[in-house]
Amino acid sequence: MTDHRPNRPRVYVLGGAQTDFARNWHREGLGIEAMMREVMTEGLAAAGLEPSDVEAAHLGNFVAELFCGQGQLGGILAGLAPEFSGIPTSRHEAACASGSMALMAAMADIEAGRQDLVAVLGVEFMRNVPGETAARHLGAAALAGCEWQDARYLWPRAFSDLAEVYGERYGPLDYRHLGEIARINYANARRNPKAQTRGWHFGPRSFQADDAENPVIEGNVRRNDCGQVTDGAAVVFLASEARAARYAAARGLALSDLALIDGWGHRTAPMRFADKLREGASTPFVLPHVHATIRDAFGRAGIADAFELDLIETHDCFAMTEYMAIDAFGITAPGEAWKAVEDGVIAADGRLPVNPSGGLIGLGHPVGATGVRMMLDAANQVTGRADDMQVEGARRAGILNIGGSATTIAAFVVGQGPA
Template sequence: MSASVYLLGGSQSDFARNWAREGLDIFAMFRCCLEQGLASTGLYPDQIEVGHVGNFAGDLFAGQGLLGGFFAQAFPELNGMPTTRHEAACASGSMALLGAIRDIRCGDCDLACVLGLEYMRNVPGKTGADYLGAATWKGIEAQHCDYPWPLMFSRIIDEYERRHGIDTKHLRTIAKLNFANARKNPRAQSRNWQFEPEFFTDCDAHNPIIEGRIRKSDCGQITDGAACIFVASERAAKVYARQHNLNLRDIPRIKGWGHRSAAIELETKLHHSEGNPLLFPHIRQLVGDALARAQLRDITDLDGLEIHDCFSITEYMVIDHCGLTAPGESWKAIEEGRIAADGDLPINASGGLIGLGHPVGATGVRMVLDCHRQVTAQAGDYQISGAKNMGTFNLGGSATTCASFIVGVGK
C-alpha cells in the first residue's frame, strides 16, 4: 500500500440484545456503539473527520435510510462532517471500511470512523427472510421458497457434490466448532445456548431442514448489532501513540486488502467457472490481492481468519478457495483440526456468523475489529496465542461482492 493505514480500536454491541424488544430503535444502536467506541479508544467526537456507515437494509427493517446523518444527531460536534452510507448486502461493512481507507490513503483526512449496523429482530422470521432476499436477483432467483438464502447456498452444496463430492458431516463439524468458540465470546449471540448432540447431525427432529440441504445448524443468526472502528493515517497514529504511551509499531495496520465482484446471479457465476475446480475463482484472486499487498506469500502466513460463515457451506468453500487446501479438499483441514481454535490456522475464533451472530451491515466491520483484538492480545478467552497477522473474508450475496483485509502489527 502506498500509505499506511492504522486501526485505533473501536467497539461492538452485545449481539444477544434484541433492541426492538427493549423499546430501542436503530439510532439508539448507532449512538450506543459510537459512544462506546469513543470511550474505549479515548478519542473525542471532534477528532473524527469523516464517517462511513455500512448497512444493507435499514430502509426495509427499520424504514430508515440516510444513516450518515446519525453521526451529527449523536454528537453536535460532528455537524458538517462528510458521511457516506455503503450497501453491498453482507459485505456492506467492508465497503464502508474500504471507503475510509481510501480517504486516508489519498490524504483527504487523518481520522475516519467506520460504523456498520443492522436492526433485524423487529419483524417475523419470514418477513426478515423476504427483506434479505433483496440481495438475490429479485424476481429471477430463489422463487417459490420460504427462505431465499438457505435455498441459494443449498445450491452451492449441490455444486460441490457435482464437482468434488461432499460429506455433510463436515458442515456439521464447522457449526459445532463455531458454536463452541462463541461460548468463549462475551458478545456472542449464542454464548449461553445449549445444544443436544443430535443438533449436529442429520436428524430431522433435532436439526430440521430449512431449505434444500441446509439445516438449522448450518445457518448464521438473525442478529441486531453494530460495530465501529477508527481508521487513522500514520500522522494521526503517531499522535495517538504519544498520547496513549504506545509504540507505533504496536498499533495494528491494514497491511493488505482485496475487493472483487461478480455477476449477481448465482447460476451465472457457476456457469462462468464451469471446468474450474474453484466455484468462485474471483475469491482466490482477491485473497491473492490481499496477501500480495501485505507482502505475505501464503494464507498460512496468517495466524487466524475471521471469515463469512453465513452458512456452514460458505466457510467450507472459503477453506479451499483461500488456498488452505487443494480445491475440493476443505474436508482435510476440518478432519486434521487445522481450523479449530488450537489449530495452525484457527477460523472464526470469535464464533463467526453462526455462533457470534450476523447483523448484516456490521459483519465486515466486526471481523476487522476482532482481528484488531487478536493482534493486540485483547480477545480474552478466545485469544489466538501469539497472533500478529489476521485475515478476514466477507461476502455479499452469493459471492457477488467479496472483500478481504489483512490486519497486523510489526513489519
Template sequence: MTSRVYIIGGYQTDFADNWARRGMEIADAMGSTIMRGLAETKLAACDIEVAHIGNFGAELFCNQGHLGGLFAATDPAFAGLPASRHEGACASGSLALLAAGADIEAGRYGLAAVLGVEQMRNVPGEQAAKLIGGPAMWNGHEYQDACYPWVRVFSDVADEYERRYGLQQEHLSRIAQINFENARRNPNAQTRRWTFKANSFSADDVDNPIIEGRTRKQDCGQITDGAAIVFLASEERAHEYARRLGLDRDALPYIKGWGHRTAPITYAAKIKASEGHQYLFPHVRGAITDAFRRAGIAGVEQIDGIETHDCFTTTEYMAIDHFGLTPPGQSWRAIEAGDIEIGGRTPVNPSGGLIGGGHPVGATGVRMALDCFKQVTGAAGEYQVEGANNFATLNIGGSATTTVSLIVGR
C-alpha cells in the same frame, strides 16, 4: 497498500441483544455504539474527521434511510462532519472500511470512524428472511420458488461441491459445532448461552431439521441486531495517538492488504463462469490473493487466523479451500485435522463467526476487522489465538457477488 491505514480500536455491541424489546431504534443503537467506541479508544468526537457507515436494510427493517444524518446527530461536535453510507448486501461493512481507507490514503482525512449497523430482530424471523432474500439477489429473476432464498442458494453451493468434488454433511456439521463452541468464549456472541441436544449436529430431522434444500438448522447463520465501530487513522494521526496514550507506535495494527471483487449478481452466472476452474468461485480466490499480494504475503501459511463469512456452513467450507488451507475441493481435510480450531494450524472464526457470533448484515465486515484488531493486539480474551500477528477477513455479499478480503497485522 500505498500508505499505512491504522486501526486504533473500536467497540462491538452485544449481539445477543434485541433492540426493539429494549425500546431502542436503530438511531439509538448507532448513537450508543459511537459514544462507547470513542470512550473505549479515548478519542473525542472532535477528533473524527469523516464517517463511513455500512448498512444493508435500514429502509426495509426500520423505514429509515439517510444514516449519515443519524451519525451526525449523535454529538454536537459532528455537525458538518462528512458522512456517507455504503451498501453491498452482507459485505456492506467491508465496503465502508475500504472507502474510509481510501480517504486516508488519499490524504483527505487523518482519522475516520467506520460504523456497521443492522437492526433485524424487530420483525418475525420469516419476514426477516424475505427482507434479506430478494433485495440482495436479482429480485424477481432467481429463486422465486424458494421459501428461504438464501438457504436455498447455499444448499445449491453444497450440491455443487458434491457434484465437483464430493461432500459429506458431517464436515459441514463439524464447522457449525466448532463455531458454536468458539462462541461460548466470546462475551458478545449471540449464541454464547445456547444449549444443544445430542443430535443437534446430526442428520436428525427433529433436533436438526432441514430448512430448505439440504441445509439444516445448525448450518445457518443468525438473524441479529448489532453494531460495531472501528477508527482508522493515517500514519501521522496513529503515531500522534500512540504518543498521547504512551503506546508503542510500532505495535499498532494496520490494514496490510485488501482485495475487492464483484461478480455478476446471479448465482447461476457465477457457477457457469467457474466451469473448468479449480475453484468454485475464482473471483473469491482472486480477492483473497489480491489481499495477500498487497500485504506482501506469500500465502495462507503466513496468516495466524481467519474471520470468515459463514452465513451458512457451506460458505465457510468454501472459504477454507479458497484461502488455500487445502487444495480446491478438499476443505474436509482441514476440518478432520483440526486445523481450523483454536489451537489448530489456522483457526477460523475464533469469535464464533456468523453462525455462533451473529450476523447483523451491515455490521459483519466491521466486526470482523475489529476482531482482527483484537487478535493481533492480544485483546481477544478467551478466544485469543496465541501469538497472532496477521489475521485475515473474508466478507461476502449475496451469492459471493461482492467479495472483500482484508489482512490486518502489525
C-alpha cells in the same frame, strides 16, 4: 496482484466496539439510532478518543429502509454528538459486505490524504419482524424476481445449491464436515461475551443430519448450519500513519502496538448465481473470484499463503460458506476443505484457527455490521486484546466478507505496525 509496501500509505486501526449481539433492541423499545449512539459512545471510550477527533464517517448498512423504514443514516450519525454535525458521512451498501465497503471507502479517504482519522460504523436492525419477513427483506441481495423464487427461505436455498455444485464437482459432501464447522463456531462463541449464542445449549445430535435436533431449513441446509438474524452494530476508527503516530506517542505506545491494515482485495461478480458458476466452470474453483480476491489481499500484504496468517475471520452465513472459504484461502486444494476439518486445522487450537469470535453462526450476523465487526476482532487479535478469544501469539489475521451469493467479495490482511 503484487502491491506490497513500502510506498503505499498505511492505514491503522485505533480501536472500536461492538454491541451485544444477543440483544433484541425492538423488545427493549429502542431503535436504530439508539444502537448507533451506544456503539459510537462505547467505541470512542474504548479507543480513548473524543468526538472532536473524528474527521469523517462511513456507514455500512444493507436494508434499514425495509426493516426500519429509515434511510439517510449519515444524518443520524451526524446527530450523535454535537462535534459530528458537519463532518462528511457516506453510507455504503453491498448486502452482507456493506461494512467492508465502508471500510474500503474510509481507507481510500485516508490514503488520499483527505482525512487523518475516520470512523467506520456498521449497523443492522433485524429482529423487529417475523423470520419469514426478515428472509424476504434479505432476499433483496438476489436478483429480484429471478432467483430461488420457490424457496421459503432464499439464502439457505442458495447455499444449499452451492453445496450441490461442490458435490457435483468434487464428489458428495459428508454432512459431518458441515456439522463440525458449525459446532466449532458455536463452541468459539461461548468464549465471546458479545456473542448472540453464547448461552445456547445443544443436544448430542445437534450437529448431525438429525431431523429432530437439527431439522432441514432448505435443501441440504440444516438449522444449526445457519448464521443468525441479529440486531447489532460495530465501529472502528481508522487513522493515517502520521495520526496513528501521534495517537501512540500520547499513550506511551509504539506503532507496533497498533493494528495495521496490511492488505485488501475487492471484487464484484455478476448478480445471478448461475452466471458466477459459468465463470468458474473451467477453473479449479467453483467461485474463482473469491480465491482471486483473497490473493489480491495476500499480494498487497506481501504474504505467500494462508499459513502466514495466525487466524482467519471468515464469512460463515452458512456452514457451506465457510467450507468454500477454506479452499478459497488455499488452506486445502479446491474441494478438499473436509481435510482441514478432519485434521483440526481450523479448530481454536489448530494450526490456523477460523472464527475464534464464533463467526456469523456463533457470534451473530447483523448484516451491515459484519465486515466492521470482523475488522474489530482481527485488530483485537493482533494487538493481544481479544481476551478469552485470544489466539496465542497472533500477529497477522485474514478476513473474508461476502455479500449476496458471493456477489461482492472483500478480503483484508491485518497485522501490526512496524517496530
